[in-house]
Amino acid sequence: MMVIFIVVLGLGVVGWRMYKTGKLQEALVQKLGSRVFEKQEEMNLVYQALGFKEPRTYLVLFLNNTEMRPGGGFIGAYAAVRVDKGTPHILKVEGTEILDNRAPRNVSSPPPEALKKYLYIERWNFRDSNWSPDFASSAAKAMELYALENGTAASEITGVIGITPTVLQEVLRLSGPVRVGGELYTADNVVQKLEYEVEYGYARRGISFDDRKKVLADMTHALVSRLRYDVFRNWSKYLGLAGGMAKEKHIIVFALEPDTQRVLMLKNWAGTMKSADGDYLLWADANLASLKTDLAMDRELSYSITPTSSGRAVISAGYMAKVKMKYIHKGKFDQFTTRYRTYARVYTPMGTVFYKVKGSLRNDRTTDPGTVDQGVENGRQWFGAFISIEPGKTGELEWQFYLSPRVSDQIRAGTYKLLAQKQIGTIANGLTLNLNFGKKVIFASPGEPQDQHGDTQYRIAADLREDREFEVKLDD
Template identity: 40%
Template sequence: MFLGDKVFECSSNIRMFFKKRKKSNIWKWFFGSCFVVLITFLVFSYYAIRNFDLSSVIDNNFLQNTIRAELNEGQNKILDVVPVVFGFTKPKTYLFLFQNNTELRPGGGFIGVYAVVTVDRGKMEIVEVEGSGVLDKKTLANWQPVPPEPISKYLGVSQWYFSDGNWSPDFGESAKKVLELYKGEGGVNADDIDVVVGITPTVLERLMNITGDFTIDGIEFTSENVTEQLEYEVEYGYESKGMAFEDRKSIIRPFMEALVGHIKDNLFERYDDYYDVLFSLAHEKHLVFFSQASDLQTLVDNYGLSADVVETNHDYVLWVDANLGALKTDHAITRSLNYTISKRPASHESESDRYLAATTMEYFHGGTFDWRTSTYLTYTRVYVPKDSKLVSIIGKRKNGQSIGIDEVDSGEELGKQWFGVYFAVEPGEIKSLSFIYQLPTNIAEDIVSNTYNLLVQKQIGTINHGLTLHLDFGKIIQSAKPAEEEQHWGDRVYEYKGDLRLDRKFNISLKAD
């Protein structure tokens, strides 16, 4: 068949594919296909164009025009990004971080494995896949960056390693530090990294809900056990197989190859399922991105995939846990966040009303001591509006004594005030930690002006905290979004009970006195 005949056949296939889908969903297919590829390292081929490789689409004006004719103006803009993502303008290098959220860290989870993938004109090559501990051990003697004090104090290390690099709850900031440490430890292609992608095991679990189970070297992987099985193999299983410590994470490559194979088998058939799952994972911060290239970062920001700490002049809460020395115990921890506001009238006419906020996390440790579960040990920080003033802390140390306010660390970062302590929860225990603080003047003035806005952000890698609000402004609530249940309308307290699967925004209008 001549090339012209192939192009004509491909064009017909594209039109038939698009006609089977609602026009509003076409952009999902096109952009989402790119998304699936980057996560699974597929050597991408657009199933709609059958035997053509990606360069046949990008370089062929007739095919491009055929696709564009089926898309509206806004959707066509996405096509302009595809050449950038897949290295047609220039080769792209991606650094994938496998962040284990059963060992939660501020930026998503302990970086146990990393991969480097290059893309050049649609052709992908996996340059490196290895355990981050292997890279850490290669660190040169003259490279000794000082770690944050909690890492040094509670992990007993004097050097900041690549695997601990995601200390910031803002993924962009964590990615920049990870890249710095990666280069300092001699990581391959360190000067060429264009995009950093963070992935938690939750991504694997939900993808396997679609692919189904599979077996590798006699090990059965399911969506329910995949995280535990991989952890066991890299922590203990390698010994029974006579493998060296440096090779203990070699199971990752055949696992990813098997996962890719299963996705490849049913991607076209179950495309919508993959699209929905991956975009949900991104919005739930299990799949996060940072690019050093402004064009790609703009795309990441526009689709809400950057997992950054949001700048705001309104009220704000972000609770951040860092598992320091507690194995993989986060798998056994259930969390519920509670936020309250109460009015404190001025004691003198020359003063203004004050508003006290209390942010409380309740932890339930549902595990028992085993190879991956221990006492839960977390360095906890709560990020709140800048200029908030700590009033007190309520919580108990491991020995049962109350934590004193003088034991609370504090600082300013990312345009926020933060307070932090080291906290322990025993197996079977329910335990709470509360920070009580005075909200800054600008938020008090908003309430006096009868408006209140709150953003509660979820930490990268967390699953589904409970979230409860009890906001007593001392004023009648006129309207609210989200709305309260009807039986709570018309009083002075805003009540909410839900979850923190996603970032949550609240907008409340108060009745003038």
């Protein structure tokens, strides 16, 4: 996938379309691929993905993480791209609202209950398709709705690629600023400037609503011009950038072909909910009509467990867990910022038993407690609720539940493992663990500060810039 990113980034530059046989492209793939893949089987899949055997068509989702959705960010725009012998051919680029508004009237696609309840929509639109925090699930739904709405080359799609604006920021940080339509775009202002252009600036320029996102295509052309030689002179830097963006889930890929998807998951480029043989935690927010307020939000996630009685755990009940998200709204009401309305879900192992929730709201116009939803997805138990935070304020949503019996049994047997997965598109939410096992901790990875050794608790502060794994060994 990193190879694909570099190749596509350099495609069309320095006259690549002159090389109809794809020999130049193939040579570059071989050079870059040897740095990433150890097995020839994996290289063969890269050649296949880049259309050296037969053309491949991809649905590219632009995931706006200033408006978070469970699968990475609101899908404000998309592209259909065919790759043939390493060279991309753009079939379509437009705003998702155009495709949704063009959809046949007889399309029937009931939306998730939360979208229906809080946004009052009756049809599941393509732009809302990434409702799952598991990218494979969201990609499959995106392909389904794209086909229902008669998207370009829908029957030919072989994979889905998700990209957040964070990638554009980091590319500009490497390449330097670019000028588009008389405006200078830098790594520090590109997200805000693009938001302004597609929401307000287009009218000032005399551009129609349907063409307002043409600035994205103009930005692409400007980047291609800037990167014409830079990407080849500094390919190792761009390769490192691609790897970092994939690890941090700002570039994610889904492939219909099972062997390719297996490699993507092995390399941690697929954005899937991973299997875990111990405890598991994933918090997913869904910005519901809160403009681009995620730019103004800081988040701090804390997770604690305690035995259900003083001292050692009661075998029949085990351990009580609390997971709390603290939302810090640093903004004020303006054209891009409003109160933050989110439908938040926490994912835990199967067998987790809900106890209670604190901080949920019925809606953003009342302080009445909200309802709690529960469900199962990808072999995980989830709980969901709504909360709203006013500008300049702090809000908290806390779940309490009994740990899965399987996890409690592992603790009693002397081992605890936790996989904490980040939500696709988030930057580096804070993560604090305070885990009381009721028995002495004898080993932990990552380790605690030395002055906290020797007791029954594991305390550590980290972040969710990427997925995190923790392991604790306990005295019998």
